[in-house]
Amino acid sequence: MSEYDVIIVGSGVAGAICADRLAAAGKKVLILEAGSNGIGSAQREQYRRVWDPKTPKSWNTPYLDDVGRKFYPSPSTNDTKYFDQPAVDPANPNDDATSLRTFKAYYQRLLGGSTWAWRGNTPRMMPNDLRLASIYFPDGSYPDGADVADWPVSYEELMPWYLRAEEELGVAGNAEEWEQLTPRDGVPYPMPGQPKSYSDKILVSRMGELSVDLDGESLPVRVFTMAQARNTRPYQGRPACEGNHNCIPLCPTHAKYDATIHLRQAVLKGAEIRTAAVVVRVAQRGDDGRWEVTYKNWRSERPKESSETVLGDRVILAANPIETPKILLMSRLGGPHGQPQSVPQSIPDGDTIGVHVQGSGSVRFLGIDSPEKAFEVPGSGGQIDLGSPQWEAYLHRSVSTPVRPFRT
Numbered sequence: 001m002s003e004y005d006v007i008i009v010g011s012g013v014a015g016a017i018c019a020d021r022l023a024a025a026g027k028k029v030l031i032l033e034a035g036s037n038g039i040g041s042a043q044r045e046q047y048r049r050v051w052d053p054k055t056p057k058s059w060n061t062p063y064l065d066d067v068g069r070k071f072y073p074s075p076s077t078n079d080t081k082y083f084d085q086p087a088v089d090p091a092n093p094n095d096d097a098t099s100l101r102t103f104k105a106y107y108q109r110l111l112g113g114s115t116w117a118w119r120g121n122t123p124r125m126m127p128n129d130l131r132l133a134s135i136y137f138p139d140g141s142y143p144d145g146a147d148v149a150d151w152p153v154s155y156e157e158l159m160p161w162y163l164r165a166e167e168e169l170g171v172a173g174n175a176e177e178w179e180q181l182t183p184r185d186g187v188p189y190p191m192p193g194q195p196k197s198y199s200d201k202i203l204v205s206r207m208g209e210l211s212v213d214l215d216g217e218s219l220p221v222r223v224f225t226m227a228q229a230r231n232t233r234p235y236q237g238r239p240a241c242e243g244n245h246n247c248i249p250l251c252p253t254h255a256k257y258d259a260t261i262h263l264r265q266a267v268l269k270g271a272e273i274r275t276a277a278v279v280v281r282v283a284q285r286g287d288d289g290r291w292e293v294t295y296k297n298w299r300s301e302r303p304k305e306s307s308e309t310v311l312g313d314r315v316i317l318a319a320n321p322i323e324t325p326k327i328l329l330m331s332r333l334g335g336p337h338g339q340p341q342s343v344p345q346s347i348p349d350g351d352t353i354g355v356h357v358q359g360s361g362s363v364r365f366l367g368i369d370s371p372e373k374a375f376e377v378p379g380s381g382g383q384i385d386l387g388s389p390q391w392e393a394y395l396h397r398s399v400s401t402p403v404r405p406f407r408t
C-alpha cells in the first residue's frame, strides 16, 4: 500500500489548488481523479478539434467522446441514467416537474474538473449572503419548507481568502464597481476589468436613470461588468484574451483560467496524479488515525470486482458538492449514522454533508445590483425577481427600438 502525507480526491479547482499549495510546502501529495484526460496543450487542441465542427454545441460537447465516459456518466440535462431517481411519471420523462430532468447540476468528470467548462465568472458572495437567517428572519420563523442558516464565517473573515483566490485564478474586474456590493478595502483586482460590451452599452444607455422602489427607498439600477478569471493582459505565463472564441466551454489559448494550471504546477512540485481512479470509500484506522482511501480503477480488467487502497495522514475530499457527500455517505461518515441532516442542524456542527445544493441566482450573473428580494419592476404587474421571464420581457421592451450592430 503506497503512503502519502495528503490524499486529495478530485482534481477540480478545489483539489488542484490544495495540491499545488501542499506540494509547495514539501508534502507528499496524491491526487485521485475519476477522469483520465490529459492536461497539456495537445489535449486542449484535441478538444477544440472536437468542438469546432459540432452543431449544435453545448457546454459538454468537447468532452462527450472521452474514453472513460461510460464508467462515469455526466449528469447533463439529457442524461437520465446517472441518478437513482426514478421519474414520477415514466410516460412523461421530460416533464421538469416529475422527471429526472428536475436535477440539472452541471459538472465535469475530468482531470481539471468543471473548470474545463465553466464561464469564468467570479463574483463574490455578498456580506448578507452569509447572514440570511439573522437578516431576513431575525425572529427565527421561516416560511414553510425553508431551510435557512447563517454561515459560521463572516464576509470580513473571508475577504483575505477571496483576495488570494483572485490572485491564484487571475481575476480581471473593475474594483470601483464592485467595492460597494462586495467590499475589497480598495484592493484592485489582479487585472483591470473587461471593457463594457456593445450590448452592455446599449443596455446602460436605454436604462438611463432607472431606479426601483424597495420598501419606500428608491434604489438605482446599475449594470456592472462581471469580474472574470479571464486575462485582460498577459498573466502568469498565459496570454491576454483575444476575444474571438466562445469561452464556454473551452478557451483554446488558456486566457481563461482552468484547473489544469494548478495541476501542472503541482506535478512540477512533486505531486502524483492517478487517473481513472473512482474513490468509493474513506476510512480512518483505529490504531494510528491514518486514512485508507479505496478506489476502483476503471482501466483495470475487472473494475467492479477489484479495488486499490492507499494510505494517507490526511484526506481532502474535493470531489464537488454532489460527489463529496456521496463518498462520505458511502463511507458512513458525516452526520449521525452517515445520514444527511438539515441545514440548521448541519452548519453549526461544521458538518455540511446534508446542505442542500443550490444554484446561484441569475441575478448575480447578470451583474445587476439587486438586493436579495423580489421587487416591482416599472411596467410589470407585481412583485417579481430579476431572474424571471417578466424581467427579461421588461428589458426586451426597454430596448425594443431596432438596434443596428454597426453604423451605416
Ligand SMILES: Cc1cc2nc3c(=O)[nH]c(=O)nc-3n(C[C@H](O)[C@H](O)[C@H](O)COP(=O)(O)OP(=O)(O)OC[C@H]3O[C@@H](n4cnc5c(N)ncnc54)[C@H](O)[C@@H]3O)c2cc1C
Pocket: 009, 010, 011, 012, 013, 014, 015, 032, 033, 034, 035, 059, 106, 107, 108, 109, 110, 111, 112, 113, 114, 115, 117, 118, 119, 120, 121, 122, 248, 277, 278, 279, 280, 318, 319, 320, 321, 323, 324, 327
Ligand atoms: C458550464 C459551466 C459553467 C460554469 N460557470 C461558472 C462561473 O461562471 N462561475 C463560477 O463560479 N462557477 C461556474 N461553474 C461552476 C464551477 O465550475 C464549479 O463550481 C467549480 O469548478 C467546482 O470545482 P470543484 O473543484 O469543487 O469540483 P469539480 O470541478 O466538479 O471537480 C471535482 C472532481 O472530482 C472528481 N470526482 C468526483 N467524484 C469522484 C470520485 N468518487 N473519485 C475520484 N474523483 C472524483 C470529478 O471527476 C472532478 O474532476 C460552472 C460550471 C459549469 C459546468
Ligand code: SF4
Pocket: 230, 240, 241, 242, 243, 244, 245, 246, 247, 248, 250, 251, 252, 253, 254, 255, 256
Ligand atoms: S481567448 Fe477566446 S475563448 Fe479564451 S477567454 Fe478570450 S474570447 Fe474566451
